[in-house]
Structure formats: C-alpha cells, structure tokens
Amino acid sequence: MKHEITDLDEIYTEIGQELINLIPDDFKESWIRTEIFEDAWSISIFYKKPKGTYGYINDDIDSLEEKIKLLHSLYKDNTSEPWSSATFHLTNTFEMNLDLSYEDISDFGKSSERRETWIKNNLGKDAKIDWY
Structure with missing residues (x-):
C-alpha cells in the first residue's frame, strides 16, 4: 500500500500540529490516547488546563x-x-513524545478499564476531567 506521507518524522509533526489546532492555547500538557485493532479504533484527547x-x-x-x-499503517x-x-x-514547549504498546486489545469489553488505567498512569489517579 502506497502512502503520500512516508516519513515518520513528517507524520509526527502533522499529528502534533493537529493536536495544537484542537486544544486551547493556554494548555500545559496534552495527550492523545489511541487504540487500533484491525478496522476499529478509539482516539481521545486530554489536555491539562492552567488551574490543573x-x-x-x-x-x-x-483529520x-x-x-x-x-x-x-506506516x-x-x-x-x-x-x-x-x-x-x-x-508539552506547552512543543516537545513531543510517543509511547507505543503491543498489548492484546481485542477484548473491547475491557476498553473502559484500559482507559481508566491509562488515565491513572498518565493524568493521575485523582485527575479531575471535564468530560464536556
């Protein structure tokens, strides 16, 4: 399969720019959490606000x-x-990090559990999230 973009650095930059376009300018940190299994995927964006x-x-x-x-695909x-x-x-200084996982996510019934574990590990167990 041929892709227009074949350079990983280029796609990382484009993903970072998409994220910057979506979140408020006063963010402290931001995260994209994604799971992909065959033709199914889940993507969520979280960002830390100035007040924590x-x-x-x-x-x-x-996009x-x-x-x-x-x-x-690449x-x-x-x-x-x-x-x-x-x-x-x-980060708000535009440093980007990517962590990949190769765990079995085929059990969609455990998706909420995986998301809660991710929130605890990345945002903290007492994170206050505005879900709206």
Whole structure:
C-alpha cells in the first residue's frame, strides 16, 4: 500500500500540529490516547488546563484520526507487528513524545478499564476531567 506521507518524522509533526489546532492555547500538557485493532479504533484527547484540571476532546477530530491511522499503517508496512495502542504527549514547549504498546486489545469489553488505567498512569489517579 502506497502512502503520500512516508516519513515518520513528517507524520509526527502533522499529528502534533493537529493536536495544537484542537486544544486551547493556554494548555500545559496534552495527550492523545489511541487504540487500533484491525478496522476499529478509539482516539481521545486530554489536555491539562492552567488551574490543573483536565479537558477532554472527542469532537471534530476526523483529520487527526486519519493521520494516526496513517501512522499505524506506516508502522504496519515497515514492521512485522503493528502497535495496538499509542500515547502522544505534547508539552506547552512543543516537545513531543510517543509511547507505543503491543498489548492484546481485542477484548473491547475491557476498553473502559484500559482507559481508566491509562488515565491513572498518565493524568493521575485523582485527575479531575471535564468530560464536556
């Protein structure tokens, strides 16, 4: 399968820019949490607000979803085992980090449990999230 974008650095930059376009300018940190299994995926965006609470974005993210699916495809094309989940972390100084996981996520019944574990590990067990 051929892709217009074939450079991983280029797609990382585009994902970072999409994230910056979606979150408020006064964010402290932001995260994209994603899971991809075959033709199903889940993408959520969290960002830390100036007062320490967290915002959540799950609307108008079609372009970001396409870039993340492209990144997944690029990895799949170049490795024998594609990742199943990823966390993109972006600071307000525009430093970006990507953590990939290869765990079995085929049990969609455990999706909420995995999300709660992710929140605890990345945002903290007492994180106050504005879900609207």
